[in-house]
Amino acid sequence: MKTCYLSKKMSLILFVFLLYGNFSFGQCWKQIEAGQMHILGIKTNGTLWAWGNNSAGQLGEGTEISNFVPARIGTDNDWSIVAVGRAHSLAIKTDGTLWAWGSNYSGQLGNGTNTDSNIPVQIGTANDWSQISSWETHSFALKTNGTIWAWGQNYNGQVGDNTTENRNLPTQVGTETDWAGISAGYSFSLALKTNGTLWGWGNNGSGQLGDGTTTDRHTPTQIGAENNWASISGGFQYSLAIKNNGTLWAWGYNYEGQLGDNTNESRYSPIQVGSETVWEKLDAGGYHTLAIKADGSLWGAGDNEYGQLGDGTNINKWTLTQIGNETSWKQVSLSSEFSFALKTDGSLWVWGYNNSGILADGTITHKNVPSPINCPFGSGVAEIKPTNVKLYPNPSHTLLNISVENDIILNMDLLDVQGRLISHHTVNKSHTQLDLSDKQQAVCFLKVTTNKGSQVFKVLKE
Numbered sequence: 001m002k003t004c005y006l007s008k009k010m011s012l013i014l015f016v017f018l019l020y021g022n023f024s025f026g027q028c029w030k031q032i033e034a035g036q037m038h039i040l041g042i043k044t045n046g047t048l049w050a051w052g053n054n055s056a057g058q059l060g061e062g063t064e065i066s067n068f069v070p071a072r073i074g075t076d077n078d079w080s081i082v083a084v085g086r087a088h089s090l091a092i093k094t095d096g097t098l099w100a101w102g103s104n105y106s107g108q109l110g111n112g113t114n115t116d117s118n119i120p121v122q123i124g125t126a127n128d129w130s131q132i133s134s135w136e137t138h139s140f141a142l143k144t145n146g147t148i149w150a151w152g153q154n155y156n157g158q159v160g161d162n163t164t165e166n167r168n169l170p171t172q173v174g175t176e177t178d179w180a181g182i183s184a185g186y187s188f189s190l191a192l193k194t195n196g197t198l199w200g201w202g203n204n205g206s207g208q209l210g211d212g213t214t215t216d217r218h219t220p221t222q223i224g225a226e227n228n229w230a231s232i233s234g235g236f237q238y239s240l241a242i243k244n245n246g247t248l249w250a251w252g253y254n255y256e257g258q259l260g261d262n263t264n265e266s267r268y269s270p271i272q273v274g275s276e277t278v279w280e281k282l283d284a285g286g287y288h289t290l291a292i293k294a295d296g297s298l299w300g301a302g303d304n305e306y307g308q309l310g311d312g313t314n315i316n317k318w319t320l321t322q323i324g325n326e327t328s329w330k331q332v333s334l335s336s337e338f339s340f341a342l343k344t345d346g347s348l349w350v351w352g353y354n355n356s357g358i359l360a361d362g363t364i365t366h367k368n369v370p371s372p373i374n375c376p377f378g379s380g381v382a383e384i385k386p387t388n389v390k391l392y393p394n395p396s397h398t399l400l401n402i403s404v405e406n407d408i409i410l411n412m413d414l415l416d417v418q419g420r421l422i423s424h425h426t427v428n429k430s431h432t433q434l435d436l437s438d439k440q441q442a443v444c445f446l447k448v449t450t451n452k453g454s455q456v457f458k459v460l461k462e
Contacts, residue, residue, distance in 0.1 A: 011090025019242070024129030027346035034340045035084030036136075036335040041070065044346060046077040048091065048127075049376060052358050056087040056178055057118025066117060066320045068357035069417050069443050069458065070376035073118070083184075087132035093121065096127035098141060106137045107168025108152030113295075114168055123170065133235060136183040141170065146177040148191060164218065174220060182358035185234020185284070188334030191220065191239075196227040198241065201244040206237040207268030208252035215270065224270065233286025236336065240291075241246050241270065248291060248320075257318030258302030264318065268278030273320065281329075282356030285310050286336025291320065295379040296327035296344065314368055318325040319413060324370065341370065348373045362417035362442045389448050395460035403431040404450050414459075 032041045033050040038052030038059060050059040050073050054066045058118035060073045076093070083090040088102030088109060099120040100109040107114055110123045131142035137153035138159060150159040151168035155162055160173040161343050181192035188202030190207060199220040200209035207214055210223040222323040230244040238252030238259060250259035260273045288302035288309055300309035307314055310323045331342040338352030338359065343409070350359040351369040357364050360373055388405045402409060409427040412434065415423055422444065425434070439461045447456045 001063060019415050020383070023040055023453045024103075027343070029346050029348045030298045030344055031082060032331065032333050032340045032342055032348060032428045033082050033084045034335045035089075035339065036086045037356065038084065038087070038333055039070075039340065039358070039360070040082040040084050040089055042079050042082055043375070046094070047317070048073040048076065048079040048080055048082070050089070051360055052414040053087070053356070054118075055101035056116050058087045058089050060118065060120050063243060064374065065340045069360055069362075070373075072376070081132060083132040083139070084183075085139065086136045086266070087136070088139070090132045090134055090139055090182065091118075091134055092129050092141075094281045096129050096144070097295050098129040098132070099121040100139070104168075108137050108139050108154035108165050108308060110132070110139060110151040110168065110170050112169050119214045126313055128171055128363070133182045133184040138184065138187070138189075140182055140184060140189060142179055142182050146179050146194070148173040148176075148182060149440070150189065150453040153187070156203035156216050158184075158187050158189050158191060160201045160218070162218045164390055176250070176340050181232060183232045183234045185239060186236045190232045190239060192229055195227050196230065196244065198223040198229040200239070203237070206253035206266050207398045208234070208237050208239050210239060210251040210268070211334075212269045226301045231282065233282050233284040235289070235296040235334075238266075238284060239270075240282050240289060242279045242282060246279050246294065248273040248276070248282065251349050256303040257316055258284070258287050258289045259303035260289060260318070260320045262319045262383075269346040281331060283332045285334030285339070288333060288334065288339075290323075290332040290339060290341070292329050292332065296329050298323040298326070298332070298341065301338075303337075304368075306353040308334070308352075310339060310370050312369050315350060357443070360417060362444065364442075387432075388452075389450065389455050389457070391446070391457055392460070394457075395462045397462045398435065398437045398448075400434045400436055400448070401431070402434060402448060404448075407432075407450045407452055410451060415445045415447070417445070 011358050013308045016093050029044045030042045030044045041049045049072045051067050078094045080094045081092040091099045101120045102116045104116050116409045128144045130144045137274045140150035149172050151167040154166050161171050178194045183190045191199045201217040201220050204216050228244045231242045233240045235374050241249045251267040251270045252271050253267045278294045280294050290300045301317045301320045304316050330344045333340045342347050351370050354366050357391040380431040390403050392401050412425040444457050
């Protein structure tokens, strides 16, 4: 996307636009979750946003059209927690109800069918759901009464009901009521009990269950005898955990060095990573790991082919390496080849693989350092309803036509996906054209102001 130098005058125009326009550019994110090729986020105002691949309706906005700019999903503002699978999405509202959408061929939506849905559908009528987690094609959740429920693909026993049959309705895992935390990995599941013990079930071909074997488990199996586990994260055939003394532990597949133990040897039981006692947050991705220390610093290990570690290189790291020198990180969420993270101020940062534009920065350029993504539209692109303004053709290779019926276009502002002003145009006509020939292939936004008001449109440059 072509940008321009902002003079003092142009900066003033941009400031006025930001103050009175339909955009919001503060730090606004509460939670972010990265899937294989789609992203979900909740803003601090409780609204739900999504972008990325949408082949199975996993964005939840009513179509199967992919969108690589954050778009608001529906009009509700009571979303609390989100989780992302391969091509499906889960969410809990503040009232404790559970919702799902996207791909459903293995029953991963949990609505009793195997039919995809491109809008959120409520799962049952229960209103006591407290946690959700998903990876690939199985889902599971925790209720406030301490019970665990799972559904979806079950070839490796990842549902935990002592079968290998897929389930399209939430199925209770055992009868126990003392579960405290959950995390789904690739075809396996991890869980914590209130007594601090660690449990796993499902696929175990690389030792990702940590029980010292490579044997699949179809029911929850305790990992070791320790009772001081505090948090867990399942990735692609490997697992991470933090104990309540702040130590970091890892096990499972390690070919890219993602366990951070300075080897590429798989581990079949938990091993401590380093000797520090300062770890607080972590996330296991495809082949790379990110973790946050108590001081807010960010650290990574493993595959770095596309810069997904964010350390400014494309070199794999076999030990945890600090990412930059900032100390305000609070959450990380990883896919196989890219990373998303939030800072304490609610700002969103992205890096790694970007061929499809998944990083939502308006480019298809990989990033090997964290790059900021400003807040999307305050009202949401999906809510903007065209009235008498017409844009065509869109996508456009050269000239974009803009016209209104019975009104006058006063001016237009072309902005990139970060909200930065590319160009301002004074029009005073009912029809005009915008030359896109010098713009790179990307997404941008056009604010059209007429004598009846303003509208914002997404513009695609071929």
